[in-house]
Amino acid sequence: MSGVSFLRRVSLHGFRGRSKSGVPQPETEKPPFKTAPIIPETQTVLLLHAARQPYELTENYPVSDLRDDHEVLVQTRAIGLNPVDWKAPELAGEVIKRRSSSRLKVLVISTDYRDLRKSAFQHYVVALDYNTVRLPPSISHEEGSTLGVAFVAAALSLGVCMGLDFSSVLDGPDIYSLIRQLPPDALAPDVRDECLNALPSQERAQPGDWLAVWGGSSTSANLTIQLARLAGLRTIAVADTAKHGVRLSNHRSTRPDLLVDSHDPARAVAVIRANAARNGGRGVRFAIDTRGKDSAGWLARALARDYDAEKNDGTKDKETNPAAAAGAPPSPPGTPDSDDEDSDDSDGGRPGDRPARPILPPDAHLIGLTGLPKEPAPAGVVYHTVPIKVFHEVPAVGRALVEWLERLLARGLVAPADIIDVERGLESVNRGLDRMRRGEISGGKLVVRVD
Structure with missing residues (x-):
């Protein structure tokens, strides 16, 4: 669709550097802001101008406004690119604008693909408070960015x-x-x-x-x-x-x-x-x-x-197996045809009684x-098919899931996915997506650190 610009949607997460062995290391916690942070009027984003084209790094793009009390503004710290479906990245970051001025490290789970303000490929992302998960101190932005949409x-x-x-x-x-x-x-x-x-x-x-x-x-x-x-x-x-x-x-x-x-x-x-x-x-x-x-x-x-291992098509020959064609398991030997009105049932019932149908x-x-x-x-x-939109369209469902995920993470009952590698900067997103298209990322997540 030439001439139309799209922003990619994502969840919020983060990570910092690597050890000498090359394994990505979690970032250290930053002290909370005691005063409200300064929010710029413009930001850098990635824009997709046409299908099958790379994203273009664009500066001086407006920072989105909040429209209601359920929305928060999050500063992106890390983006998790999905190795299974490179079209669905997710991100983690910090809430910098809401009804109170405190700063929270969060995972933003944005499944609302139609609202470009919620795209992950930008420095400032709008999120719904009932789609936002507070990350415990033990989970870094990078680790958090591996969790959202998959959860x-x-x-x-x-x-x-x-x-x-x-x-x-x-x-x-x-x-x-x-x-x-x-x-x-x-x-x-x-x-x-x-x-x-x-x-x-x-x-x-x-x-x-x-x-x-x-x-x-x-x-x-x-x-x-x-x-x-x-x-x-x-x-x-x-x-x-x-x-x-x-x-x-x-x-x-x-x-x-x-x-x-x-x-x-x-x-x-x-x-x-x-x-x-x-x-x-x-x-x-x-x-x-x-x-x-x-x-x-x-x-x-x-x-x-009824699976035929030799045919590998999940069915028997329907010409010789009419019960399978009708969606029922075959009758055992000696069971009268259920269409025979004059047959006796196997329990000695009255002549002409219809035999009981098999319980599926x-x-x-x-x-x-x-x-x-x-x-x-x-x-x-x-x-x-998964009704993914109930997460962002039905507040009761979204809130129940994020509050449960907060408890799971705080108790260590859910572990983030393995991080395969860390790229740096929005400009590295295209390279990361190309690596995924080529099948270079398997068994874990590729994360983009946004600073």
């Missing part, structure tokens, strides 16, 4: 699409129930069905259930596995074990119950189905994909009720963070 995506995937209740973890939110207490028009029409109708209450995830995450080395997977484990789920991470196996197996916060190599997807599906069924009996009913449509398709096969197991649920499979869902599988 929200993980919490909404688990809490809305899977119905997982976090109330047992530091009094976390039951988002599934919270949303149902709101008037329906509080939810945007394009996410209302996902929020209210996509998951029956009897199919909500419960402690002990299995969750498979494809792309287990990503930042989104990192937060998803951490939150799932805290709430009592058993986790399966599918990842490149040659690159990430040792780190994932030994990581205190994100170590899965089962680590599966993604090199052979068909084999990975077989391992998921065999091990989950063996260790718990119910198999896998929930899966989250962080990679794309192809890997999401393999997860759909792992969840399918609960549906399985697949959440795609970066896309869903191209093919229709297999029998017994429901596809979900």
